[in-house]
Amino acid sequence: MADVLLGPSGSEITLPPCRALDNTPDNQDVEHASPVEQETMLDGSIKYNELEKTPRAWTLFFGYLTAAQFAVLEALRVTGGAMRYQDNNDSATWYDVIITGWTPARIKAVSVDGAPYYQATMTLGELL
């Protein structure tokens, strides 16, 4: 897999690979925010408002993180604020993003080497 980078501008780091729980490569979810908002009118019709921007949102699932990898991601979360994101699996485009979600968990199943492993879901929202 090509590198995926995230971090404050000028301090981007390569993220650990996104893997499923079985440590196989996993896909990242990308979705666009709804371009419209809507309201139901008194007669049952719908009125729509087309928004100016449709920011992207990325869901990165790390199913199998070592403690060091987990610490890197945790540090990014703590840093917070505006960051830059690049997924070279998709394109070389840099996006201005912010971490909008962070759900870490420790994997209870003990690995053969006895070291702790973690999983985490990180969601990114595009700043437009």
Add this chain to the structure above:
Amino acid sequence: MQAISPVIASAFLAKAQKCRHKLEIYDGTNWIDLSTIGSPAKNYIKSISCTPGGAGPTPEVVAGSWSAEIWNPDGIFHPLHPTSEYSTLFRIGRQIRISIGGIYNGTAYYWQRLIGYMNEPVFSQGSNTVSLSGDDYAKRLEDFALDWPDNYWGEVATFDSISSSGVSGSELYVEGDALDTLAETNDPGDWTGALDVISAADSGGGSTYVNRYVRQLPGAADYAHESHVADVVVGEQYFISFKSKPVQGSEWKLRVYQTIGGTLTLIQTFYLDGDAFWSTHSARITALKTGALEMRVEQTDGATDDELRLDQMSIKSYSAQWNVYQLPDECNGPFYVTLGQFAQVGNSEIFTPTVGTTYNISVRYKRMSGSGDAWLGVYQNVSSILTLLAKIPLTSTSWTTLVGSFETESANAIQLRLVSEDGEEDDETRFASISIKAQGSSTELYAEADAMDLVSEANNVTNWTVLSGCTFESEADTSGGDSYVAVFKRTGSYSEQVTQGSRDSNGSWKGWLYDDTTKLFKFDKDRYVENGTGNLNIYYYTAAAPEDMVARILWKAGYYSSEAAALAAMDYTATGVTIDRPRFEDGTSGLEAIRLICERVNYRFWFGYDGMPHFVPAPAVKTTPDFSFTAYGDLSTHDYQQDLDQIANSISIEGDEQEPFAGTDDQRGTKLYGVAADQASIDEYLEHSESISNVLFQDQASIVAMCSTLLAERKDTKWYTMLSSPFNPVPLEIGDTVEWTIPVGGTYYTLRGVIQGLNLENANLTCTVEVTSAVITEGNALLDGDIHYDTEAAVPTAGAMIVGDGDPDVELAAAAEGETALLDGSEHTDTEAAAPAVGGLIMAAAAEGEPVKWRKLSPGDEGQVLKMVSGLPTWSTPASGGSGDMTKAVYDTDGDGVVDAAELAADSARLGGNLPAAFAAAGHSHDNLPTADEKAALAGTSGTPSSTNKYVTNDDARMTNARAPSAHHASHEAGGSDEISIINSLLNLAKNGRMPSWVWWRTTTPNYDGMTCDYAFSASTHSVDADGAWNLGRTAASAGANARILNGGGAYSCNPLSRKPVFMSKVRTYTDIADLRLYVGLSGGLSSNSDTPPSQFVGFRYSPVVGGNWYWVTNDGTTEHEGDTGVAVAVSTVYDLCVDVADGATIKFYINGTLVATRTADLPASSTDLGWIDILYTTAAAYKYLYFGRVYIEQAT
């Protein structure tokens, strides 16, 4: 509503919108739009909300407010951001403006909705957002307070106060006892009561005996009463004076009464507390009835043996000087009155003099601070009136000893007063000593051994009593020559307020009176006023219109630079109302003041979306709505409700005080008041009261009218609705009229109302509307007998009615074979003979496809007809000839069955259809007839044409055009109507005795005409070209060398300014004008190669080191002046330089005929001899050139 063009109203109701909004913040220089910041631009606005101000349902000012959530993920708005240019953008007080709009036809349109200020920004670190909020321009009004003197409208009149000293009459005190000043006896008089009243020998009061009032029991109030101390007449004034000494105890009082209706009625109270010294009291009273005057000595609370002594009681009639002060015509009554107050300290026991003796008094003092008038007064009671014997002004700011003298008028004790007539708090004067001696005597009479005693200095100020507004204390200070000084210091400022009809602490009326008819102001008779200078300030009202009051408040609050500017900027409707006494309570906020103004005239005030202040009547529903929500589906919510608070069926208004008090006994305390109620409404809804208190209601008529207006507005219940229209940026405002449609019980209603509140969440519009009308929506009868409500705004025409389509759809049944579909959904068998009923109209043939619809024809198809044929009816254009105006109404107007034209043709009485009268002669013309003008010309110009007055023909030999011209030379002379310039100049010279002289270059040497010329060149060349004849003069190639022409013989003695010379020189620059210096003009000597001209000079200078332009220069031998003419010096360019002193005093500098400067100062003396000069210097070791053309000078002979 704001103008929306080119966007149309229906665009806001379209189901698909692209709403946009802006929040701009003013950083002091630019408006920063948070929706487009950075590059590439980002929109940092997360959400925005605003509630604009507007014309609300009541005079309460509806102020706008706003809030917004701002994204701040990169922290650029945070005040601690180290590099962001926006780190100071969010802070309290920033100006903001909000605009909401959308994209229509590909273009973004915005409508500003609010302009105002930012309140406290709140940065939320966790959510990376900033919460902003604030108000519209009304915020400043809310914060602004109308403090004195801005809280009233008027002017101030300043007067010198006039003493109200009166004249006392004979003694009226009737008791021949110890209080008597006339016939002292050892008798306490007729005093009765719980206090023991004893006559006792005590000369301290000034007589042999005094009255002692001794308390017998401790505790509550005890008194001694005398029921007849004098006979008085109702309404008359009296002067009461006596001496008292509180020997023991406190809270002693002497009250003066009269018994009225069996009840003691208080007239005056004397408070007798203080140190155990004798002191004098006096007051002026007015009798309440004719009869006995009574007195009571009273101690509120005390102990056994508490004692008060009284002596020298005197009651005399008194006629005060009731001085009046004339206020101007525009005065509508005093608002605030201040009277200069003396600060004074007195000593009533200096010494007892001998009548008729002259005494000297010296005082050593020093003014420490303060510039107001201060003086030492010597007083004595003369016939019970405190009389000023001598007044010694105290002005020195260094230790000074002043000596004055006075002569006594009675044997009463001499009293002193130190007076600060005007000044401010802490003004201070120090006294080292006061000495009083009889003239010719060395005996010191000043009796006090205190800080001011020359004899026995001590650290106290014995027997001095503070009378008003000061402190008087002893202080160690040797600067005055003794160990101690007495420090006299003001404790308050100069002026005190005098209020209308006010009582003083003794219960006397001490206010003022005003007569609005005569505009005369006066103090109450009981108020004793001293003479003063500029110490009476009467702030009086002048009338103002409510709109002017609003404008002034806006000015004072800082919105505009002046009241006029505020009025010009304001959208207002003139009220036609005048407020006679415009005022507000001190400290009233600007917002509250404007609310009161609005309440007075039932107006509305608000700041518009653009900040413009509006002051207009309450909005009314309009005949054409500002905006229509045409369909039920244009709204997302619709509430319908009543408001209990809206009902007011009992209105009361309390206005200003009635007319100013007519006298001291006029204490009505009543205000203008009006009430109106509607019993029917009370019966229906119970009573709901509305009470208004507003001093701007200043006449009964306005109160009655406003009660009636408000009652009519509010006695009946009203309906209100809350409308929501999402994604709708239509720029509606409070006060606008809107219309909308709702279905109720299967019937559609069109409602109309006035917006009373409005809120915008992003572009989601919510407004509260007062419903003013609700009518059933006009419907259209359908062929099936039903009603179809057309919810569109336009009224449909018959041809536009849709059958088989529309909303809701009319479903048509599918016809079976051999049957016809009917509009009621049934089917009609073609063989059926019966005529179909309503709703059974056949609109489609069986098995023939689409149903036939009534429809409105498309443009261009107008005039088509529905043609019934064997198959389906079809729309077709009628055949030609089948249309037009061939109607009976046109061609057979009398309806007799015969076409009108044919009827005329058949009439035998007519020829060609016309009656004979149609051929009557109507006059005619002939080609050869002279015109009227030609005939008029034959009348000639002189006399009547005849054999002796013939016309002249061309062959007449006398018809020649030769004529001797009349003399007219004067018209060509100077100043003539047809002045010829050359002749003029020549004649003018001759006429004025002026002599012209020329020098010009015809060959390599100059030619002279009337004068000689000297010249000096290192080389020269003669030439003639299109510009004229020239001699190209050259300097030597050494710095400071020159080339020149000048007066013959080098004389500078030809052209003093007194001879009014006019000097002109024509030169042409060379191709090189660097490193040179050129003077042209009239000079007292040969110039040097410097930028300082010769000692006497008027002319031009060009020096590139000073500037690239010609400079005018003058030098009178002492002072050199120069100035930039603004005319640039260019290479190879001809310049006509002229110095014109034609009037002998004014130097006019011309370049190429254009006046470039005028000088009248720092010129050479008129008699100083000057000569003309053109001189070129080289400032480098190089040749420099100048084309010398010609020189002209003229001057008086």
